[in-house]
Amino acid sequence: MPREHYSELLALIAVARERSFTRAAAQLGISQSMLSHTIRGLEARLGVRLLTRTTRSVSVTEAGERLLRVVAPRLKDIESELRHVAELSETAAGTIRITATEHAIDTLLWPKLSEILPAYPKIKVELNSDYALTDIVQGRYDFGVRLGDGLTRDSSAVRIAPDLQFAIVGAPSYFASRAMPDKPQDLANHECINLRLPTRGNLYAWELKKSQSESNVRVEGQLVFNGIYQILNAALSGFGLAYVPEDLARPHLESGRLLPVMKSWWRKFPGYHLYYSNQHEISRAMQILIEALRYRK
Known part of the structure; x- marks a missing residue:
């Protein structure tokens, strides 16, 4: 696959997930104008509209949905394999994305992470303050934090705080x-x-x-x-x-x-739990964070 095609598909996935060019551009680390140009180029090459844009929102067309159903899982598999190969090195690395409430971040996550991260300079952590109980798979988060009574059956969880x-x-x-x-x-x-x-x-x-x-x-x-x-x-x-x-x-x-x-x-x-999808491959960087955050009486 030519590199530009891969970038176009990643751009489409980001916009579809965020429902916003502004948020998707920030996540991809590019300008909003560059992102718009990339999407228009993909649509022009395919000859079909993939996104419907209004002044307030962005939605995926039927053609866009069909493309995403096929492409998104395959790109996820590629990313997973690349991450797995990277883990063969001795140094833990990668970006870990976590969604949690501001209370959990301020009183629990950050105090512990600030102690261990200096020892792992190649691990990057993104903390997103959110009360929306975001779906971590759809939001492409590695971890979420919830109270123990709010966990779902399709996830694995580690207790990280007392009641x-x-x-x-x-x-x-x-x-x-x-x-x-x-x-x-x-x-x-x-x-x-x-x-x-x-x-x-x-x-x-x-x-x-x-x-x-x-x-x-x-x-x-x-x-x-x-x-x-x-x-x-x-x-x-x-x-x-x-x-x-x-x-x-x-x-x-x-x-x-x-x-x-x-x-x-x-x-x-029931106290805060760090949870992750059962379908998510656990990287070495994720394992380090799990052990650092694990609640020990």
Whole structure:
């Protein structure tokens, strides 16, 4: 296959996956104009339109879908074999792409990776902050990070953290003129700061548990964010109650900037797991990261 044909197909796969010329160009490390020129050249050579472009989105045509169904898996096999051959060398190398929430990245992944990466200068790591629970195969990620109860059956997983407790908290200023709630039903009378999950397109219901009683509460409030850190900051400013990882709230609880709310209803979840597709060949670089991140009591 001529080199330019290989590059054209890789460009098409990137645009189809990202649904955006801007994001695909950034991922490929080329300019958007060069990427557009490459796609137009492929379409002109084949005599058929492969992508439908609008001012806001990019979609794949029927002809494009047919081409991708055949070509994408074969290119993936080629890349896998090249990676396998590279692993025969003594030095671990390659790019590892990981999708995780900002909380997992900031409190877990980066602290551990920053310790081991200096010993492996040829391993490159891309960390993508994402609450969308992205499909790692479709997104071409090597790893994803999720809580243990969110794993799928078609993946393998390694526990990388202890159980994670979520806490309901509020600032003292918020309670200056409000009574402290003591049961889930009381939350209907409070300003609660919501989290929107991109994949589901709706607001996250607070998952609470007290002994054997469980309650998923749809809360209301003035503010909605798509990140935990923004929710925490809003709570610190007195805008309402927040449902956040307890480890994030702990310093502010200890200093008195936040107050614990309905502590008997705080719920623990199975800790973060590093997961990967069962169809993904595990490279030496991936093995190094797995062992570095593996949770050891």
